[in-house]
Amino acid sequence: MNQASGIVFQVLQSVLVVLIAPLMLGWVNQCRAWLQNKSGAGIWQPYKVLNKLFHKDAVLAHNASPLFRATPYVLFGCMWLAVGIVPVLATDLPFAPAADVIALVGLFALARVFVSLAGMDIGTSFGTLGARREMMIGFLAEPAMLMTLFTASLISHSTSLVTIVETLGQREFVIYPSMAFAAVAFLMVLLAENARIPIDNPSTHLELTMIHEAMILEYSARHLALIEWASSLKLTAYITIGFAIFVPWGIAQAGDWIGLPIALVALVVKLALAGAGLALIETVSAKMRIFRAPEFLGTAFLLATLGMLTHFLLEQ
Amino acid sequence: MNLPLSSQLINLFAALLLLLAFAMLTQRRILSLINLFALQGFVLVLSTGIVAYSTNQSHLYYSSLLTLILKVLLLPWILHRLIRALNVRWDVEPLINIPATMLIGIVLVIFAFNLATPISQIAGTITKSTLGIATASILLSFLMMITRRKAVSQVIGFLAMENGLFFAATSATYGMPMVVELGIALDVLVGTLIFGVFFFHIRETFESLDIHHLEKLKER
Numbered sequence: 047m048n049q050a051s052g053i054v055f056q057v058l059q060s061v062l063v064v065l066i067a068p069l070m071l072g073w074v075n076q077c078r079a080w081l082q083n084k085s086g087a088g089i090w091q092p093y094k095v096l097n098k099l100f101h102k103d104a105v106l107a108h109n110a111s112p113l114f115r116a117t118p119y120v121l122f123g124c125m126w127l128a129v130g131i132v133p134v135l136a137t138d139l140p141f142a143p144a145a146d147v148i149a150l151v152g153l154f155a156l157a158r159v160f161v162s163l164a165g166m167d168i169g170t171s172f173g174t175l176g177a178r179r180e181m182m183i184g185f186l187a188e189p190a191m192l193m194t195l196f197t198a199s200l201i202s203h204s205t206s207l208v209t210i211v212e213t214l215g216q217r218e219f220v221i222y223p224s225m226a227f228a229a230v231a232f233l234m235v236l237l238a239e240n241a242r243i244p245i246d247n248p249s250t251h252l253e254l255t256m257i258h259e260a261m262i263l264e265y266s267a268r269h270l271a272l273i274e275w276a277s278s279l280k281l282t283a284y285i286t287i288g289f290a291i292f293v294p295w296g297i298a299q300a301g302d303w304i305g306l307p308i309a310l311v312a313l314v315v316k317l318a319l320a321g322a323g324l325a326l327i328e329t330v331s332a333k334m335r336i337f338r339a340p341e342f343l344g345t346a347f348l349l350a351t352l353g354m355l356t357h358f359l360l361e362q
Numbered sequence: 363m364n365l366p367l368s369s370q371l372i373n374l375f376a377a378l379l380l381l382l383a384f385a386m387l388t389q390r391r392i393l394s395l396i397n398l399f400a401l402q403g404f405v406l407v408l409s410t411g412i413v414a415y416s417t418n419q420s421h422l423y424y425s426s427l428l429t430l431i432l433k434v435l436l437l438p439w440i441l442h443r444l445i446r447a448l449n450v451r452w453d454v455e456p457l458i459n460i461p462a463t464m465l466i467g468i469v470l471v472i473f474a475f476n477l478a479t480p481i482s483q484i485a486g487t488i489t490k491s492t493l494g495i496a497t498a499s500i501l502l503s504f505l506m507m508i509t510r511r512k513a514v515s516q517v518i519g520f521l522a523m524e525n526g527l528f529f530a531a532t533s534a535t536y537g538m539p540m541v542v543e544l545g546i547a548l549d550v551l552v553g554t555l556i557f558g559v560f561f562f563h564i565r566e567t568f569e570s571l572d573i574h575h576l577e578k579l580k581e582r
Contacts, residue, residue, distance in 0.1 A: 221370040223377030230381070344461045345388060351468055352380065359475050359494045360373045 051303070055136040063129040063282060064275075068092035070285070070317055071278040075249075077325030092278060099271035107168045107264060117164035118265065118272035124157040125279035133297055134286045135309045137208045146205040147195040150287070151188060154239070154280070158184045161273075165261030176260025179336060183238055183245060183257065186343035191235045193350030197228040198291045200357050207290055215294035223360055227353030229292050233327075234346035236284045238339070240277070243328040245339050255336060285320050289313075368416035375409035376492035379529060380471070383499040386522060387467055387506050388460050392514055396441045399518050402525055403433030410532055419536050425543050429528065432547050437521060437554055444558050445514060448565060457509045467502055474498035481534075496530035511572055513564055517557045524550055 072089035079086030106115070130141045131150060145153065162177035199205045201222060202213035238245045241258035248258070262273050290297070296312025334342060382402040389395045407430045414422030456463060478494030500523055507519035524546070531538045538546075568575040 221367075221374050223374045226374065226377055227381065341388075341460055344464060348384065348464045348468060349381070352384070352471065355471060355475060356377050356380070356495070359479070360377070360491050 049140070052138045052140045055306075056130065056139050056141055059135045059139070060126065060130045063134055063286070064126060064279065066317075067129075067278040067282040068096060068275065070282050070321055073318065073321040074281075074325050074328075077322045078328055081325055081329040092274070096271050096275060099266075099274070100268050102267040104267035104269055109169065110264075111167055113160075114164050114167040114264075115269070117160045118269040118276070120160045121157050121276040122272045122279070124153050124160075125276045125283060128153050128283045129279060129286065131207065132283060132286045133208055133211045133290050135297065135306065135313060137211050137297055139208065142206065142208045147199065147207055147210075148192065148205060150207070151191055151195070155184065155188065157276070157280075161261055165264075168264045170264065172260045172263050176257055176263075179257045180261060183339060183343070186340055187235050187238045187346070190231055190343055190346040190350050191239070193347060193354060194228045194232045194235065195291070197224050197350065197353040197357060200354065201225070207287070211290050211294040211297055214291070215297060222357070224353040224357035225292060227349045227356060229288075231346045231350035231353065232288055232291070234342060234349070236288065237327070238343055238346070240281045240284060242324065244331050244334050244342060247333050255333070257336075282317075285317065285324075288320070289316055366416070368412055371412050372409055372416075372492060375405050375412070376495040376529070376533075378405050379409070379499055379525075380495050380502075383502040383522065383526070384464070384467060386518070387463060387502055387509075390456075390460075392445055392512070392518075395515055395518050396438050396445070399441075399522060399525075400434050400438040402522060403429060403437075406525055406529055407434060409529070410537075413532055413536065417536060421540050422532070422537050424540065425528075425537055428543065428547050432551060433521070433525065436551070440554055440558065441514070441518070444561060448514075448561055457511055463505070463509055467505060470501040470505060471498045474501050492533040493530060496526055496533050500526035500530065502526075511574060513557075513561055513572075517554065521550065521554070 069089060069092070072087075072092045075091065076086045076089045127141075128150060131139070131145050131153075133139060133142065158180060162180050165173035165177035165180070167173070195205070198210050198214070201224070202210045204210060204213070237243070241248050246257040246259075247255075258277070262270065265273055293316060296309055296316075379402060382398055382405065386395060386398045386402070389398060407426045410422055410426035410429060414420070414426060458466070474497035475494040478497050482491055482493045503519050503523035503526055506522065507516050510516050510519060528546075537543065564570075564575075
C-alpha cells in the first residue's frame with residue numbers, strides 16, 4: 047500500500063512539474079512585463095512557443111554530429127529526473143533514494159557538459175564562446191551550491207533531500223542563522239545557473255554578452271523546444287530545491303493522501319511568490335559585465351562558507 | 363539546540379551583522395557604504411534591545427537608544443552631507459581586489475571564531491556564542507580600513523569597528539557601564555566631525571582624498 051502510494055506520488059509529481067514548468071516561466075515573464083509597465087504576452091505564452099516549435103521542421107547544420115542531435119533529449123531527461131528526485135509535493139518518492147544532493151548537483155553538471163559540447167559541436171564562434179562562458183560560470187557556481195546544500199545537511203545530518211525536508215519541516219520552528227546565509231548564497235547561485243539577469247539576460251539572443259543563448263543558437267524546431275522546456279524545468283527544479291531546504295512546510299508526508307491537496311495549494315502559492323520575487327530581482331538589477339561574474343559567485347561561495355561557519359559557532 | 367526565542371533572534375541578528383560587515387568589505391560605492399553602515403547600526407539597535415528585554419538590563423535600553431540616534435541617524439546624516447560637500451561619489455578603489463579581500467575575510471572569520479570559542483565557553487551570558495561574530499566583525503572592519511585607499515571609506519571602517527566593539531561588549535558582559543558608553547559615543551561623534559574637517563584640509567592640500575598622498579608629508 048505504502049509503496050503503491052509512493053509510486054502514485056512520484057508519477058503525479060513528475061508529470062505535474064513537467065506540465066507547470068513553462069507556466070512558471072510565463073508567470074515570471076508576465077511579472078517582469080508588469081513591473082516594466084508593459085502589458086506582457088500572457089502566462090500561457092511559453093506553451094504557445096513550444097507548440098509552434100514542435101510543429102516546425104528541424105534544420106541541422108551539415109557537420110552536426112549525433113551528439114548535437116542527442117543533447118536536447120539528454121538535457122530534457124536530466125532535468126526531468128532532477129525534478130523527480132526533489133520532494134516537490136510529497137517526501138515519499140521511490141526515485142529519491144537514487145540520488146542525494148551531491149548526485150543532484152552532478153546531474154546538473156552532466157546536463158551542462160552536454161549542452162556545452164553541443165554548443166561547440168557545430169564549430170561556430172558563438173557556440174564556442176557560450177560554452178566557455180557557461181563552463182566558467184558552472185565551475186564557480188557548483189562549489190557555492192554544494193556548500194549551501196552542506197549547510198542544510200549539517201543541520202539535518204543527512205545529504206538526502208527527503209530527509210532534509212522531513213527533519214526541517216517536522217521540527218518546531220527554530221531560526222537558523224546559518225540558513226539565512228545559505229539562502230542568500232542559494233539565490234545567487236540560482237540566478238547564475240538559470241541564466242537570469244545579473245549574469246545573463248534570458249530575453250535576448252542578440253547580445254555579445256549572452257551565455258546560454260549563444261550555445262543553443264544553432265538549434266531549431268523540436269530540439270529548441272526541448273531545450274527551452276528543459277530550461278524552464280531547470281528553473282523550476284532550482285526553485286523547488288530552494289523550497290525543500292528553506293521553506294519545507296506543506297510538503298505531504300509518506301502515504302498522506304489528505305496532505306496532497308494542501309501540498310498542491312502550498313506549491314502553487316510558493317511558486318507564484320517565488321516567480322514574482324524573481325521578476326522583481328531581475329527588474330531592479332542590471333546585468334553585470336562577464337568579468338564581474340567570478341566576483342558575484344565568489345560572494346555566493348563566501349556566504350555559503352560563512353553559513354557553515356556560523357552553524358558551528360552558533361548552533362552546536 | 364532548543365534555545366529560547368530571544369536567544370535565537372540575537373543569534374540571527376549577530377549573523378546579519380557579520381553579513382553586513384562582509385557587504386561593507388566588498389562594497390565599491392561610498393554611498394551604499396554609508397547606507398550599509400546605517401543598516402548595521404540598526405541591526406545593532408535591534409539586537410541590543412532584545413538583549414535588554416530578555417535580561418532586564420534597563421541601561422541597555424538607553425545604550426540602544428543612543429546607538430539609534432547616533433549611529434543610525436546622526437552619523438550617516440553627517441557622512442551623507444560630507445560626501446555631498448566634498449562631491450565624492452566615485453567608486454572606492456580597494457588596494458587588494460575584492461575576491462582576494464573576501465578570502466582574507468574568511469580566514470579572519472575562522473581565526474576570530476577559534477579565538478572566541480574558549481572565551482565564550484566560560485562566559486555565562488545568553489549572548490555568549492555571538493562573541494566570535496563580534497570579534498570577526500571588528501577584524502573585518504579593520505581589514506576594510508587597511509584595504510581602502512580613500513579617507514572617507516577608512517572613516518566608515520573605523521565607525522564600523524566601533525559597532526563591532528559595542529556588540530562585543532554587549533555579548534560578553536551585557537554592555538559597558540553607562541559612563542564609558544556615553545564617553546565613547548561622544549568621542550565617535552566628535553571624531554567624525556574632526557575627520558570631516560580633516561577631509562577638507564586633505565583635499566585642499568592634495569586635491570584628492572587619496573591618503574596615499576599623505577606619505578609625502580615628511581621632513582626633509
